[in-house]
Structures are given as C-alpha cells and as structure tokens.
Amino acid sequence: MKSKKQLIENIIHGVFLILGLITVACVLVITIYLLVAGIPAINKIGFMKFMFGTKWAPTASEPAYGILPFILTSVYGTSGAIILGVPVGFFTSVYLAKFASPKMKKIVETAVSLLAGIPSVVYGLVGMIVLVPAVRKVFNLPDGASLFAAIIILAIMILPSIIKVSMTSLEAVPPEYEEGSFALGATPVETYFRVSVTAAKSGIVAAIVLGVGRAIGEAMAVIMVSGNVANMPSLFQSVRFLTTAVSSEMSYVSAGSLHQQALFSIALVLFFFIMLINACLNFFLKRDKTN
Amino acid sequence: MRKMKKAIIFTLSAIMAISMLTGCGGGGEELSGTVSTDGSTSMEKVIGALGESFEGNNEGVTFTYNPTGSGSGITAVAEGRCDIGLASRSLKDEEKAEGLVETVLAYDGIAVIVNPENPVEDLTMEQIADIFTGKITNWKDVGGADGEIVLIGREAGSGTRDGFESITETEEACAYRQELTSTGDVITTVAGNPNAIGYASLASISDEVKALKVGGVSPSEETIKDATYAIQRPFVLVTKEGTDLSDVAQAFFDYITGPDANAIIVEAGVVPAN
DSSP: OOHHHHHHHHHHHHHHHHHHHHHHHHHHHHHHHHOOOOOOOOHHHHHHHHHHOOOOHHHHOEEEEOOHHHHHHHHHHHHHHHHHHHOOOOOOOIIIIIISOHHHHHHHHHHHHHHHHOOOHHHHHIIEEEEEEEEEEHTTOOOOOOEEEEEEEEHHHHHHHHHHHHHHHHTTTTTHHHHHHTTTTHHHHHHIIIIIHHHHHHHHHHHHHHHHHHHHOHHHHHHHHHOOOOOOOOSSSOOOOOOHHHHHTTTTSOOTTTHHHHHHHHHHHHHHHHHHHHHHHHHHHHHHHHO | HHHHHHHHHHHHHHHHHHHHEEEEEEEESSEEEEEEEEEEEHHHHHHHHHHHHHHHHTEEEEEEEEEOOOHHHHHHHHSSSSSEEEESSOOHHHOOOHHHHEEEEEEEEEEEETTTTTOOHHHOOOHHHHHHHOOOGGGGTSSSOBBEEEEEETTTHHHHHHHHHHTTTTTOOOOOOOOEEHHHHHHHHHHOTTTTEEEGGGGGGTTSSOOOTTTTTTHOOOHHHOOOOOEEEEEEEEEEEEEEOOHHHHHHHHHHHGGGGGHHHHHSSSSSOO
C-alpha cells in the first residue's frame, strides 16, 4: 500500500516537473530559433550597415536593410510614452494607495483593470478613427498618423501596469514609517512623498521598467496609428517601430529570402532590447527584496 | 483496468480513423475530404464564394481558406502546407524556378480611391504616377481644392501595392505618407482624411470612398474585362509541379477554372479569366 502511494507521489512529481520544463523549453526554443534565424542576415548585410543604416528598402532593385529608423522610433516612442505616462500613473498610484476614499479607490481601480483588459487592436482602432483625425485637425497637418499619435496611445496603454505595480509597492510600505513621520509633525503630503514614496522607490522603478517593456513590445495598436513608413523619426511624421517592421512585412515576404531573414534579425534586435529591460526589472526587484 | 484499456484502444482507433479520413481525402466515388487554400487577402471574397458553392455541391467536402497574404500562400504551397496557393500577383521567376505553377483565375481592377468630399473625378495615368512619386503634391494642380495630397499605400510585399506600382510604373518611387497593412485600413484612412488618395482592389471598395476614373474610364467589370481600364492585375492559383493534387482538390481546381464558376466569380466583383 505504502509503495503504491509513493509511486503515485513520484508520478505526480514527474508530471509537475515536465510541466515546469515546458516553459523553460519554450524560452530556449524561441531564443535559439531567433539566434539561428536572425544572425545570418546580420552577417550578410554587415552589422554596422544593418544597425546603423538609415534606409530600409527591402523590395527595391538595390535593397537596403538599415534598421536605425526602427530602433530610434522604438526608443523615441517608448521614451515619449514614459514621459507622458509615468507622471500620470505615478500620481494616480499615490492617490489610490494613500489619499483616496475606499469607494473612490474601488471605482478607479476597476477602471484601471478594465483599461488593462482592453485588447490592443481596440486601442489601435479607436486611435485610427478618433485620435489620428483629431491630431490632423488640432495640429493642422496633412495627415495625423504619426509618432505623436503612437506616443499618446502607448502612454495610455502603459498606465495600468505603472499604476498597479507602484500601488502595490506603496501599500507594502510598513505603516510604522508613516506613523513615525506623522508623530514628528509632518503633513500627509510630506509623509507620503518623502517617506512612503522613498521607501517604495524600487517598486516604482520596477513599475516604470515594466511600462517600458510593454511600450517597446506593442505592435498592434501602433501599426494602426503610426503610419508605418520607414522614415527617420520625427514627431509629426509617419514612422515605423521595431515591432511593426516585423509584423507588417512578414506575411508577404517570400520564404528564405534575405528580406525574410532580415525581419528575423529585427526580431532578434527587439528580443535583445526586451531581455535588457527584463534584466533591469530583475535587478530592481531583487534590490527591493534584499532591502 | 481492462475496461480502461478498451476505452483507450477505442479512442485511439477512432482518432486514427478520423485522421486517415482527413489526411487522405477519401478517394472513393463520392468526393470527401478537405481542400485547403492559403494566400492573398485580396482574394478572400472570390475564393470564399467559390469554396462555399463547392461545399454546397459536394457533401462531405470541407473547404478552408487561410488569409495570410500572397507571399505566405506561395510559401505554403511550396512547403506542402496547403493544396492550392492564392496570389494576387504573377509568380516571380525565382518562385517559378522552385517548380511552382500559376493558373490565372480572374482579373482584379485596382481602384484609385479618394475621400468623397474631394471634387477630383478623373486622373490620367501620368497624373497618378506623378502624384504617387511626389511630383504633384497639391490637389489644386489636378483640379481639386487647395490641400496637400496625402498618399496612402500598402506595405512592401503586398500584392495590391506590387500590382499598383508595377502597372503605374512607380516602383520604388512612391513617397507614401502611410503604409497600411490591409485593404480595410486603407479605406478607413482615406474615408477619414479629405486630402488622402489610396488604392484598393475594386471588389472591396465601399461607399465610404470614391473610386476615380483613370483616363476617363471608371473602374467596372466591363472596363476591366475589355481592358479599357488600365489598372488591373491577375488573381492566380498556385500549384506545385510534380505534386498531384488530391482528388478533391483537383475537382475543386477544375470546378473554379471551369465555366460553371464564372457566375460566382463575377458576383464577387472580379472578372473571370477562363
């Protein structure tokens, strides 16, 4: 009887181990595949020409494969979204964690959760039909699809992750810190911004990094509002991001061509950026734990 | 325990039977099995209508269409992932060298579209080429209101873009303001901007946008059929040389290239080739 129980126990352990390994295997397979598929084109085109070339014309008779416009667009777009989104998200999370009445907090929290649940294609569609024409009229441009429109959409899309993660870390600040500050005669605003925010610093930085990750990896929403032309980035010009560079041409490219391999190389560059951001995130979260 | 074994054997054999059925496509007198097509999104309407009618005529046949784009469809045939590939352009020489064969199913007119508010009705081929290459940048130069022309195009590799640029001889020279990834996006964008001009296949044009005349000829079935409307391209069925289609796929191929299918092709807004 006992050995039978032991056997079942072992089998279940084995099953769980396999399930756990599936995740690891997926990550490994994707990483290896991207490296194998992405490196040949970089070698063929030349690393400098690929990373710092300013012209992308893969179907031209003399093809050019420079992805600097995409890299800069992704960097500018993400920075823009952070500049607009972080202040709003940060102050919202401070308000929700410290100032808001329970009822208000519940309403806003529900709204934030809903915002997180809206599919990105819906952001894109609303952006395309409402935001793009609005940008065209407000700034008196010939066309509204631009880096600016993409930044606005991205800023809204990263709000939920910034708000939720910073809120959690603000709420985790031990109440003794704040009580001590009150006891010394500090006002609530002084206490929350000087004591609570300082104590929750790494969590808030982690929230911002998470937002960066979300913004740089977004494809569907920006493809619909950014105009998608491989220009060097400028605020009111049509631009193309790293993500959309891959997705917009992948479906039409002929298999095995240098063009297709170059798209994999773009994916590899994007993957590298996201790995970098994840490493930052891990760094901040670990520091949070050791403190 | 024994009961369980029986159940497992039964399930396994049932799965095998099903997979054999779908895998081999039957092969009896009655047609049954699956015809899979893959490719051009522009061909969705026509191939969907043809597939539906073929399914209606032959019970037990399943028709699938995977709207991935011309390039993906051609790849899918080359790799044997579908029976018939769909491309809204002729095959390139390098694709033919891989042993792929094209059969023209129909001709599609590409309409040049503007916002309905735009007073311009008619452009010549030269004017269209000059507009898309950026030589003409204001609507007043072609008889419209004063306003910067906004060029809306498709992404590199799109069959519609390839078709439009090769016919108007503007390859590699188009200075697009936006490169969108679907016909629907182009129509929505042109419908939302009074200064926009774009192109889309005639079959998918809606009332939201206005199709321009080209050299005095408005795009329609008749003008495409008699070749007076200049901007048109082939819809191509792609198969692989040396690989026989399954019985059911061959029957489908014969049906859609035969005379019975013409009425359906016409109804889908394109002009039959056979």
